[in-house]
Amino acid sequence: MNKFISIFSLICITLLSSSWVNAAADLEVNTPAISAIKNSMQARHAQLNPHYNSGAVGLTADGLIAVRDTTAVPLKDRGGINSLVAAENGDRNALYKEIAAGNGHPEWAGEIRSTFASRWVDKAQSGWYYQSAGGWVKK
Amino acid sequence: MKKISSLKVLSIAAFIVCIPACVTINIYFPAAAAEKAADKIIDDVWQLKPGETAPVKPSEPAK
Numbered sequence: 266m267n268k269f270i271s272i273f274s275l276i277c278i279t280l281l282s283s284s285w286v287n288a289a290a291d292l293e294v295n296t297p298a299i300s301a302i303k304n305s306m307q308a309r310h311a312q313l314n315p316h317y318n319s320g321a322v323g324l325t326a327d328g329l330i331a332v333r334d335t336t337a338v339p340l341k342d343r344g345g346i347n348s349l350v351a352a353e354n355g356d357r358n359a360l361y362k363e364i365a366a367g368n369g370h371p372e373w374a375g376e377i378r379s380t381f382a383s384r385w386v387d388k389a390q391s392g393w394y395y396q397s398a399g400g401w402v403k404k
Numbered sequence: 405m406k407k408i409s410s411l412k413v414l415s416i417a418a419f420i421v422c423i424p425a426c427v428t429i430n431i432y433f434p435a436a437a438a439e440k441a442a443d444k445i446i447d448d449v450w451q452l453k454p455g456e457t458a459p460v461k462p463s464e465p466a467k
Contacts (some may be wrong), residue, residue, distance in 0.1 A: 292434065292441040299445075306449045364441065376433045377442075384442040388452065 296367040302360045309353055316342075322350060323394030323401055328361065328382035329354045333394055333401055357381075 313330070316322040321337035322330050330353055332338075338346050361381060365374035386395045386404070394401045447454050 290434075290437065292437045294441045294445060303445055303448055307451065310449055310451070360445070370433075373433055373438075376435075377438055380435065380438040381442045381446075384439060384446055388443070388446050388450065 292364060292368050294364060294367075296363065298363045299360065299367060302356050302363060306353065306356050306360070309349070309356070312349055313353060316346065316349075317390070317393045320392075320394050320403070321346065323396060324382075324385050324389060326382055326396045326398075328378040328385065329357050331396070 313322060316338065319337040321332065321334050323333040325331050330350055332346055332350055335343065335346070361378045362371070362374050364377050365371050389395060389404050391404050393404050395404060396402070443454075446452070
């Protein structure tokens with residue numbers, strides 16, 4: 266009988282501690298899908314960086330980017346700017362979805378998106394533009 | 405014998421209480437963990453050093 270009790274206690278302790286671990290644990294961001302998206306975004310950043318700096322492209326309130334001022338884009342880049350932004354937004358949307366799905370909670374995608382939206386702005390370089398309720402704001 | 409069985413009941417009760425505890429905690433969106441994950445990914449994508457907020461422009465060293 267004592268054996269039973271100790272086994273039950275052990276199971277309880279294991280369950281309890283695993284729930285604490287789950288609560289404190291990080292979100293999993295190292296799945297192959299997430300890494301692939303991240304690498305693609307990292308490679309694209311070299312092209313986007315000058316446009317952030319010039320104010321041609323800004324960070325939107327929904328965790329994406331948008332063309333803000335086409336006249337700030339050098340003529341040679343004007344043709345490609347929309348597809349560049351669209352490709353980045355495709356990756357960003359996929360990233361938020363993958364983080365949610367990779368952690369077993371696809372319904373978290375919206376909250377992950379808004380978390381990212383504020384973190385992108387917080388980490389943006391000064392001089393970059395971001396969207397707020399009143400429109401574009403220069404950081 | 406009676407004492408042992410009541411202990412056993414207590415263990416089972418505790419066991420039952422533990423299960424919803426695990427489930428409940430995971431339903432809530434882990435905001436702090438999400439922020440940490442976002443920071444990690446943004447640091448990688450924008451190639452910032454961890455914790456850095458304003459990239460690229462190195463500040464002039466004070467004389």
